[in-house]
Amino acid sequence: MTKRFWNLFKVSPIVLAATFFVANSALAAEVNEQVTNVGQLSETQESNEMSQVTSVSQFSDVQPTDWAFQALQSLVERYGCIAGYPNSTYRGNRALTRYEFAAGLNACLDRVNELIATATADLVSKQDLATLQRLQEEYSAELATLRGRVDGLEARTSELEANQFSTTTKLVGEAIFNVSQAFGDTRALPSGSAAPRSDLNSNTTFGDRVRLNLLSSFTGKDQLQVRLTAGNIISNAGVIGNAGVTGTGTNETRLGFDVGAPADNSLSIDKINYAFNFSDAIRVKVDASGGELWENTYNFNPDFSSSARGAISRYGRFSPIYRQGASGAGLTVSFNPNGPISLTGAYLAGNNTATSSAGNPADTNGLFDGDSTIFGQLSFKPNKAFNIGLSYARTYQIDPTRGGSGLFKGTGSAFANQPFGATRTDSNNYGVQVNFQPSSKLTVGGWAGYTVADALDDSGRDADIFYWAATLGIKDFGREGNLLGLIFGQPPKVTDGNGGIVEESGTTYHAEALYRFQVSDNIAVTPGLLVIFNPENNNDNDTQYVGTLRTTFTF
Known part of the structure; x- marks a missing residue:
């Protein structure tokens, strides 16, 4: 199917735009990740920046032996509506993203507008119409399958909307199970301390920490966070300076996920x-x-x-x-x-x-x-x-x-x-x-x-x-x-x-x-x-x- 798809690109921009539309319909069903914050959006845009090329030779990772070389050459040098990445790569083996589709489609539409304005091409010829008809016939099975998948997605979406927890809030959870033990001969004493030394008494512990985040967005670019926390992972330090107390005697041995006090698995809202x-x-x-x-x-x-x-x-x-x-x-x-x-x-x-x-x-x-x-x-x-x-x-x-x-x-x-x-x-x-x-x-x-x-x-x-x-x-x-x-x-x-x-x-x-x-x-x-x-x-x-x-x- 992929080779058939690219071989059809040896036609006019009108056919090319139509082909892109078919491809995007499939992609829309496959790739529809929701961007929940501005940072994600910017990161996605940054990783997909593309620049226009004028010759297929500008792609460092495209060789004349590649099966789609002639199709790419026609699109680049005949129509000028294929873009590459800033590092001169085309990345032909990776999946097409919606950002890349938008860039390619926009370039083709710009080319169509240019041809219309300058009247330098026969925009719709009999050959183009025949190609469009052949394209429709060759993709009839895929289009029928796609329509069925879209209908199924619409039904599932309607069910999720009717039974969802909230239209604005997502629940993101995290749970830690931890086994730990501190070792050493004696408990630490502060610099200059004259207190008598005591043995470092520490048992093997098994503890937990659980966090539940309620993340709400009202505009798509904002976020309200409410976090609930519970846990029982106690600091390894114990009571600093007290002889005979279990613990290392120093906060320098604390774990990065101990919960401080209270450490009794009581639930609290610790972040808003x-x-x-x-x-x-x-x-x-x-x-x-x-x-x-x-x-x-x-x-x-x-x-x-x-x-x-x-x-x-x-x-x-x-x-x-x-x-x-x-x-x-x-x-x-x-x-x-x-x-x-x-x-x-x-x-x-x-x-x-x-x-x-x-x-x-x-x-x-x-x-x-x-x-x-x-x-x-x-x-x-x-x-x-x-x-x-x-x-x-x-x-x-x-x-x-x-x-x-x-x-x-x-x-x-x-x-x-x-x-x-x-x-x-x-x-x-x-x-x-x-x-x-x-x-x-x-x-x-x-x-x-x-x-x-x-x-x-x-x-x-x-x-x-x-x-x-x-x-x-x-x-x-x-x-x-x-x-x-x-x-x-x-x-x-x-x-x-x-x-x-x-x-x-x-x-x-x-x-x-x-x-x-x-x-x-x-x-x-x-x-x-x-x-x-x-x-x-x-x-x-x-x-x-x-x-x-x-x-x-x-x-």
């Missing part, structure tokens, strides 16, 4: 937001609860940022600068997010019941009087292979010890998160992130960050904090869809200070290896090992290990 396009170049997102910078802006670590499919550790997911303002309420604006240069600005206020709340009108709460973060990021992406970002966040916290979060929401050593204890704290956070893809299978990335924190109690105390990491991702390793990942870096560490704040005595190094095995489109199994050298930036602490087996179901 609404995103829309203010114009073609501006995207606005309003978070009522659960706002997170790593989701609101590009975090330069796409292979590992997901808690369900990426890194197994908390630190390995992305730079800690994106944890500023976590779980907050506020506004994020992205300018030209699909161009080579993009800008993101955000304001998030604390919205955690353990700290100040943007929804609480009491003193030291509310949208502007409680914990808050002002964030900005400049991203430069000259091509798909390389992109770099510069980020800045100014964060104010009334009490960094409330909720156990601290400057980096529990990522890094306890001293780096809370250098001044419960004192009101201001911090200026600077970050640089890089992502490089030399091929479609290989991704190299990393980040570095520097924070200057000031105690707001007239004591003159301040602390300088530094961190960095490098990542390597190898896609389709062993099988299509699989991912081999390696992460190495230094979590946040106090490197200098004033007013009694001194550098931590040692340096923690974070090493992580994981292998995500894609069992099916909806099931992934990820074994991983996390190794923490000198936990809590204390060279006297023993090395700690965390082994885990994560299974992720998506539906």
Whole structure:
């Protein structure tokens, strides 16, 4: 059928346009993916950009021995209505998309209009009419089959519309089953601690985390997200500094998908937001609860940022600068997010019941009087292979010890998160992130960050904090869809200070290896090992290990 189809292209543009119409009718039934957001639309358009050619020799992947060479030559050189990709390829063996069909049809119609205007061709000849009749006869069986399929699709569509959950809302689910255990000789103690050491007592655990996302769109370019979460995966840290308590004694061993508190599988709504396009170049997102910078802006670590499919550790997911303002309420604006240069600005206020709340009108709460973060990021992406970002966040916290979060929401050593204890704290956070893809299978990335924190109690105390990491991702390793990942870096560490704040005595190094095995489109199994050298930036602490087996179901 395919060869018959292309051999008929040695006719006039009128016949060609009719043939394209027949082809598109079949394609419409086969390919009708719904674009649910602007990012998907832009990505699809970018991957299908085509340019007009004037000679078939301009196609680097078309040879005179190809069975459709003469048909392509006629279409290109006689009618000028075949386009190729910017890299001078035709890709004749891949499926035709609706974008490509539209481009080809438009080119042919333009050619028809040109012939009509210049009267340089006999638009409809007897030969053309005969060809059209032959085309109709040869495709009669296919057209009859297509009509039957369309009728069947219409019936199924009517049934789905009558019984669908909602005309505006989709349910997207995710469930994690995880087996994990931490190993080591003793629990970690903070740098300079004089407390007696205790054994690291940790049992093998089996836990879960479930998320249900209700995603609603009212215009096709907006999205309302309501997320429900439940789980029982408890942090490996235990209670930092308490001898005899089960756990590693450091947040540096936390998994990237533990649920914090409460960890009793109680269901809660932990995220509500609404995103829309203010114009073609501006995207606005309003978070009522659960706002997170790593989701609101590009975090330069796409292979590992997901808690369900990426890194197994908390630190390995992305730079800690994106944890500023976590779980907050506020506004994020992205300018030209699909161009080579993009800008993101955000304001998030604390919205955690353990700290100040943007929804609480009491003193030291509310949208502007409680914990808050002002964030900005400049991203430069000259091509798909390389992109770099510069980020800045100014964060104010009334009490960094409330909720156990601290400057980096529990990522890094306890001293780096809370250098001044419960004192009101201001911090200026600077970050640089890089992502490089030399091929479609290989991704190299990393980040570095520097924070200057000031105690707001007239004591003159301040602390300088530094961190960095490098990542390597190898896609389709062993099988299509699989991912081999390696992460190495230094979590946040106090490197200098004033007013009694001194550098931590040692340096923690974070090493992580994981292998995500894609069992099916909806099931992934990820074994991983996390190794923490000198936990809590204390060279006297023993090395700690965390082994885990994560299974992720998506539906």
